[in-house]
Amino acid sequence: MKTRLNREMKNLHGELKRADDLMDKEQWAQARDILRRGRAAARKGGLPYGLIAWRLCICLDNLGEVEDAFRAAVEAIDQDPLAHLFRHSFTVVAHRLRDIVAAAEIGDPAVPRQYALLVENDAAEDDTHVAMARHLVRAGEAVQAVRLLDAVTTLSPNFAEAWRLRAEVARVLGNEDDAARCEFEAIATENAVDAAVQMIACQ
Numbered sequence: 001m002k003t004r005l006n007r008e009m010k011n012l013h014g015e016l017k018r019a020d021d022l023m024d025k026e027q028w029a030q031a032r033d034i035l036r037r038g039r040a041a042a043r044k045g046g047l048p049y050g051l052i053a054w055r056l057c058i059c060l061d062n063l064g065e066v067e068d069a070f071r072a073a074v075e076a077i078d079q080d081p082l083a084h085l086f087r088h089s090f091t092v093v094a095h096r097l098r099d100i101v102a103a104a105e106i107g108d109p110a111v112p113r114q115y116a117l118l119v120e121n122d123a124a125e126d127d128t129h130v131a132m133a134r135h136l137v138r139a140g141e142a143v144q145a146v147r148l149l150d151a152v153t154t155l156s157p158n159f160a161e162a163w164r165l166r167a168e169v170a171r172v173l174g175n176e177d178d179a180a181r182c183e184f185e186a187i188a189t190e191n192a193v194d195a196a197v198q199m200i201a202c203q
Contacts, residue, residue: 012041019055032059039075050079054086061093066100067114069093074121094123102131106138126152126159133165142172153185160189 016038022031035056042049053075060069073090080086097114104111115132118124129152136145146169152162163186170179 008041008045012038012045016052023055023059026062028059028062032056032063035059048079050076050083050086053079054083054089057089057093061089061096066093066096067110067117070097070117070121070123090123094118094121098123098125098128101128104131104135106135108135111135126156126162130159130162130165133162133169137165137169137172142169145169146173157185158189160186163189 015034019031019034019038022028022034035052039049039052039056042052053072057069057072057076060066060072070090070093073086073093076083076086077090097118101111101114101118104114111132112135115124115128115135118128129148133145133148133152136142136148146166149162149166149169152159153166156162163182167179167182167186170176170182
């Protein structure tokens with residue numbers, strides 16, 4: 001096992017230690033910049049950099065740079081898929097990114113990119129798909145929204161919010177019969193959920 005570091009490795013090790021010290025002091029921006037340089041150096045040298053990417057994820061998350069934090073978490077997992085800490089951070093940051101997509105203002109150009117990032121990494125959930133469909137409707141892409149909502153209601157037929165938006169899109173497209181059908185599905189789903197909750201409460 002090689003334990004002796006050459007000068008370049010010593011410099012990298014020292015920089016990463018300095019980043020750790022800065023993180024301890026919550027000096028996230030300075031630590032972020034050092035970690036980015038360290039990640040680049042590790043890549044260039046063919047060294048594993050999962051731990052560097054994970055630390056970078058933490059800095060970016062604390063700076064509110066959630067999209068980049070998510071990418072850093074993905075990098076960390078790519079380097080070490082079994083690392084519990086990496087997967088925990090991925091879960092936390094994915095949740096934040098989903099919230100951002102769900103709360104985005106109409107017409108926010110970042111939504112398609114953020115949605116695609118979540119989908120590519122199996123981190124999108126039903127409400128994320130519905131948020132994207134809503135974005136498509138507001139962008140005048142109702143047909144694409146229908147395709148997405150049809151997929152959601154097929155895979156998650158008990159998700160009432162998807163049925164309600166599907167009804168709204170049907171009206172945009174001038175299909176009242178389809179809108180009525182989707183509204184019926186939404187009401188039936190909500191009633192079924194309420195009945196299930198009451199049954200559990202009575203047990």
